Amino acid sequence: MKPIVFIGRGLSEYMGMFNLNPEEMEDKLILDCAAGVSSFRSEMKRKGFDVVAVDPLYSKTADEIEEISCKHLERYLESHKRFFGDGFADYRRIVHEMFIRDYREDPDGYVAGELPALPFDDGEFDLVLSSNLLFLYEDRLSYMFHVESIREMLRVGGEVRIFPVNNVHKRRRSRYLSGVLDEFRLYNTEIQRASYRSETGCGEVMIIK
Numbered sequence: 001m002k003p004i005v006f007i008g009r010g011l012s013e014y015m016g017m018f019n020l021n022p023e024e025m026e027d028k029l030i031l032d033c034a035a036g037v038s039s040f041r042s043e044m045k046r047k048g049f050d051v052v053a054v055d056p057l058y059s060k061t062a063d064e065i066e067e068i069s070c071k072h073l074e075r076y077l078e079s080h081k082r083f084f085g086d087g088f089a090d091y092r093r094i095v096h097e098m099f100i101r102d103y104r105e106d107p108d109g110y111v112a113g114e115l116p117a118l119p120f121d122d123g124e125f126d127l128v129l130s131s132n133l134l135f136l137y138e139d140r141l142s143y144m145f146h147v148e149s150i151r152e153m154l155r156v157g158g159e160v161r162i163f164p165v166n167n168v169h170k171r172r173r174s175r176y177l178s179g180v181l182d183e184f185r186l187y188n189t190e191i192q193r194a195s196y197r198s199e200t201g202c203g204e205v206m207i208i209k
């Protein structure tokens with residue numbers, strides 16, 4: 001079973017993964033769930049948007065996170081270097097630096113917490129985004145974990161978007177997907193082709209509201 005990797009995506013990748021557009025995010029309180037070392041919150045904040053990030057990682061200090069995530073990042077860049085040029089490695093490092101800087105300077109925006117029980121009130125957020133955890137790591141996270149986690153994100157937010165719906169290693173839709181779609185059939189649920197395609201070939205986003 002492969003470990004969960006602490007790699008963070010940037011704002012432009014989030015826009016593409018979740019098919020977001022700036023107009024629909026105006027005046028919305030957004031939760032980035034399983035945000036890890038992503039720079040999404042940091043970059044959105046600079047543009048005037050309200051984003052809270054939650055991840056179990058945030059029980060650690062900035063120095064501790066930096067130590068762990070730098071190792072993950074360098075290992076990841078080494079193993080992917082034949083796929084991407086130097087520009088990609090530079091971008092990944094910039095995303096990582098933006099996250100660490102914001103985490104040090106403005107820790108209130110980063111809440112320690114984990115699925116399937118988030119430390120937020122019912123309906124606290126307008127939109128909950130969760131990328132590169134659910135479905136991707138189906139080999140280590142159970143079907144019930146997926147159902148409870150999605151139910152929990154719907155408890156704290158009016159709309160939930162999850163990217164991708166693929167298993168990372170098998171490069172096909174998660175075996176949990178049809179069960180999840182059935183479980184949440186009373187919601188307005190759709191799978192959209194995302195405008196972003198990840199380095200692992202994932203390209204679909206699930207939207208539930």
Ligand SMILES: C[S@@+](CC[C@H](N)C(=O)[O-])C[C@H]1O[C@@H](n2cnc3c(N)ncnc32)[C@H](O)[C@@H]1O
Nearest residue numbers: 005007008009034035036038114115131132133
């Ligand atoms: C691959 S990273 C994704 C980070 C970010 N969402 C992105 O796409 O760049 C996966 C993250 O899931 C977090 N994670 C693991 N178990 C979790 C749980 N039960 N609840 C919330 N986050 C969890 C890890 O700490 C890690 O930061």
